[in-house]
Amino acid sequence: MRLAELSESSGVAVATLKYYLREGLLHPGRAVSRTQADYDETHVERVRLVRALSEVGGLPLATIGRVLEVITTPGQDRITVLETAQRALVGGRDDGADPAGGAGPGPDRGPRASAWLEARGWQIHPSDPLIDELERAWAACDDVGLGLDEQRLSEYADHVEAIGRIDVDSVPPDPEGAVRQVVLGTVLVDPVLSALRRLAHQHISVSRAMGREPRTR
Amino acid sequence: MRLAELSESSGVAVATLKYYLREGLLHPGRAVSRTQADYDETHVERVRLVRALSEVGGLPLATIGRVLEVITTPGQDRITVLETAQRALVGGRDDGADPAGGAGPGPDRGPRASAWLEARGWQIHPSDPLIDELERAWAACDDVGLGLDEQRLSEYADHVEAIGRIDVDSVPPDPEGAVRQVVLGTVLVDPVLSALRRLAHQHISVSRAMGREPRTR
Structure with missing residues (x-):
């Protein structure tokens, strides 16, 4: 899906998603052209996770970054x-x-x-x-x-x-x-x-x- | 005591105390001249309360204002x-x-x-x-x-x-x-x-x- 669709699926504004991408809180999509990328269910899930930690958990984005790093490093x-x-x-x-x-x-x-x-x-x-x-x-x-x-x-x-x-x-x-x-x-x-x-x-x-x-x- | 002393007793910066006064979170001191006021233990206690609600309780100042109003209205x-x-x-x-x-x-x-x-x-x-x-x-x-x-x-x-x-x-x-x-x-x-x-x-x-x-x- 495109960024606009990811925004719709997750209920998070496109500008916020771009901010998550810049800060590394959201992994990049698969590039389909020089200016467009494709996002999938893993992105919807990640956005949901960042939102929950931020809005309900009250964690600042810097802490969320550290937490995601710990969660996603395998092995x-x-x-x-x-x-x-x-x-x-x-x-x-x-x-x-x-x-x-x-x-x-x-x-x-x-x-x-x-x-x-x-x-x-x-x-x-x-x-x-x-x-x-x-x-x-x-x-x-x-x-x-x-x-x-x-x-x-x-x-x-x-x-x-x-x-x-x-x-x-x-x-x-x-x-x-x-x-x-x-x-x-x-x-x-x-x-x-x-x-x-x-x-x-x-x-x-x-x-x-x-x-x-x-x-x- | 003067505002500087209230700041020392409470550990809160003078600028922050002035802000509390402006926002009505801290009751005014007793005026001793056109530019100076005298503060007492009730002020130290109030500053401690606002700090605790703000820093440990995580309440925004607007909510603290509502809470103080409820707490301090007698009868x-x-x-x-x-x-x-x-x-x-x-x-x-x-x-x-x-x-x-x-x-x-x-x-x-x-x-x-x-x-x-x-x-x-x-x-x-x-x-x-x-x-x-x-x-x-x-x-x-x-x-x-x-x-x-x-x-x-x-x-x-x-x-x-x-x-x-x-x-x-x-x-x-x-x-x-x-x-x-x-x-x-x-x-x-x-x-x-x-x-x-x-x-x-x-x-x-x-x-x-x-x-x-x-x-x-």
Whole structure:
């Protein structure tokens, strides 16, 4: 199909597709003349993937580029690739964060988060950047007085660990499929869980207001 | 304190503080001369709140303005305010989403999400925009072939419902405190849960690789 048809099939503007092509987020089509190329289903799929990572996952295009590179390099060792994929994602959320911001951790790597993780017995490499991410998100809750202490974090973690087990169980055995599932699952399931959490709040509040469910504490 | 000191206390640049003042995100200081004003702890607290919502919560400034308005209007009825707060948040995530995007639901309001919610028995108003949010996030997972079907969504929802119960239990009885907790908890706990989920993935993968935990299915 021509670029205009790819645009129609994917719902993405031709100008945006040209931008994806220039940035290497979309692989070139098969040249049919000096100015025209032919695109196929692999292009439709790729455009859909870039859109999902960008619009729903909120990843900036630079991060998407890194993620695609990891996903599409064949014949890699499974564990290496999973680690690389996780690393490509860290800090990649387009949340307007200022990396030099004041809410971040000090020179120690997430001291409170590290202590909590150790007490919980989770196997995490001490220099894993996710520790800083947890520290930063936790500190933001403290800054506004949300009352999120170690105990409530542990209660959350019990349920998040169960969610993580569902995720890990869904990872297929082949390396390419595994990387795809890990990266896309990490980025695209978060918005699903976020919507579910807000819907759960509504359901629980309504149930309690109607006296159908007592406060549990 | 002067604006320069407020900047030091809060770690936010003077130019940014002036912008917050112009946009009404920060209340004016007490005028001490024609060109100078005095700021106090309420200003430090407010700047911290705007920063947390913006940098960690990823909310655009327009949404933060709506949220602040809801949080700071005194003497409102509890239920009304909670509903208003939830509405102020919907669609407010700065995730680069294109509201006219193709991944959204059709003319029906989130038909698949609605059917799933009804089957689950969650009490949600049929025109609640969160239903569309779930539909959109779910569709994005389908678009890239993540295999997130009704059953896996229900497994997630079991655990998310438990998380929602922890959230709702943490809401204080007074209306102002309740709104603050609901809005800030919705926005700022998501990044904590997201970091926890990725840390859980690492822990589970490492435990399984070391043979400490068998695959459960």
